[in-house]
Amino acid sequence: MKVALITGITGQDGSYLAELLLEKGYMVHGIKRRSSLFNTDRIDHLYQDPHHPKQRLKLHYGDLTDSMNLTRIIEECQPDEIYNLGAMSHVKVSFDTPEYVGNVDGLGTLRILEAVRLLGLEKKTRIYQASTSELYGGLAENKNERGFYDENSPFYPRSPYGVAKIYGFWITKNYREAYNMFACNGILFNHESPRRGETFVTRKITRATARIALGLQDKVYLGNLDAKRDWGHAKDYVRMMWMILQADKAEDWVIATGKTTTVREFVRMSFAEVGVELEFKGKGVDEKALVKKCNNPEYQIEIGKEVLSVDPSYFRPTEVDLLIGDPTKAKEKLGWVPDYDLKDLVEDMMRSDIKLMKKDQYLKNGGYTTLNYFE
Ligand code: NAP
Ligand code: G4F
Numbered sequence: 001m002k003v004a005l006i007t008g009i010t011g012q013d014g015s016y017l018a019e020l021l022l023e024k025g026y027m028v029h030g031i032k033r034r035s036s037l038f039n040t041d042r043i044d045h046l047y048q049d050p051h052h053p054k055q056r057l058k059l060h061y062g063d064l065t066d067s068m069n070l071t072r073i074i075e076e077c078q079p080d081e082i083y084n085l086g087a088m089s090h091v092k093v094s095f096d097t098p099e100y101v102g103n104v105d106g107l108g109t110l111r112i113l114e115a116v117r118l119l120g121l122e123k124k125t126r127i128y129q130a131s132t133s134e135l136y137g138g139l140a141e142n143k144n145e146r147g148f149y150d151e152n153s154p155f156y157p158r159s160p161y162g163v164a165k166i167y168g169f170w171i172t173k174n175y176r177e178a179y180n181m182f183a184c185n186g187i188l189f190n191h192e193s194p195r196r197g198e199t200f201v202t203r204k205i206t207r208a209t210a211r212i213a214l215g216l217q218d219k220v221y222l223g224n225l226d227a228k229r230d231w232g233h234a235k236d237y238v239r240m241m242w243m244i245l246q247a248d249k250a251e252d253w254v255i256a257t258g259k260t261t262t263v264r265e266f267v268r269m270s271f272a273e274v275g276v277e278l279e280f281k282g283k284g285v286d287e288k289a290l291v292k293k294c295n296n297p298e299y300q301i302e303i304g305k306e307v308l309s310v311d312p313s314y315f316r317p318t319e320v321d322l323l324i325g326d327p328t329k330a331k332e333k334l335g336w337v338p339d340y341d342l343k344d345l346v347e348d349m350m351r352s353d354i355k356l357m358k359k360d361q362y363l364k365n366g367g368y369t370t371l372n373y374f375e
Pocket of ligand 2: 089090091092131132133134190191199200201202221222223224225227228229263314315316320323
């Protein structure tokens, strides 16, 4: 049985990847952080009975800042594959915690690579490093001749997060070249899902849209509506992480959809899912979105209602204005074909958030339900 170790297993990607690897018959080890509240919501459905003899998911307490802990866990698991997904992954928050981000997202990667090397596992263990399109920084002049970022485009990170991740990128490449380790970077563009953290922009929008439609919230405040992102579905992207480690050769790969969309358009698409047409008025910090039409009898929102304003506190000291990736290499060499496009993604997230918020609404109105009633 193949053995995998996932750092960041409690996160969006870690949870989908754990599902995928369990389906493929792997023994899956995951590192979770000690927290004062339960932090395993996203993987609880995979972890029914830790004492069952056939349980193939095992969690270990740990942290990417603790080398001894990481070395001990890797020695115990003897993994065939390590997926290093653990990170402080919020770009805006990285401006508030730059040193911590350097330690976790940058040096954390080194700790994993060095543990594998010191334990003499460099021939056995393949390593996936969660690199990011934030490395490119959105500089227009660095796109290729077709207008995309690809594996050869120069990097220009624009946040402490991006700078820490660039260390992770290069140290992975260096260990591959210096010690002949099978260590690869997946340079992933933004990927979202119903399990996306609530403070990333897509999930913030789909949650707020669902709550506004159900009368639980009046409006949402966002930052830069002009920012453009290449958004895919996390399920498609974790499948590609696995494919990267099954390849014949260790390399770095761009994973993206090749399309880019503004935050404003994502808002428009989310409201359209509940039958609401929006009209955007004003510019910059004065921009607002108002309800123009409401075509869904289930969700009655008054015409002219203001449902979105700009709050400059969400602006970043330095912004990445535009990201668009070229996944040609992954498609041609590994045969990656995504199942979801942006419309499917928005539908999936909206369906899930409407269900979740209906549960909230039901409870708010004095109802009682078991957790899975609305699943
Ligand atoms: P996420 O939902 O924020 O999950 C991050 C995971 O890392 C969580 O399990 C978190 O634990 C864990 N973590 C945080 N600090 C840690 C530490 N000090 N030690 C050990 N674990 C720690 O992120 P994601 O969206 O799944 O992304 C997965 C990885 O891909 C990250 O490295 C991210 O930077 C990178 N990435 C993401 C995207 C994207 O669009 N999603 C794109 C490119 C790259 P808690 O649950 O306890 O917080
Ligand atoms: O959803 P975001 O916070 O994601 P961001 O900064 O692109 O980072 C995500 O994708 C990276 C891959 O490129 C990952 F490496 C990283 O870990 C993370 O998963 O913001 C997207 C855009 C930004 O331009 C931001 O300024 O949306 C803009 N935005 C506008 N209003 C907002 C908001 N972002 C957030 N989080 N909250 C807002 O209210």
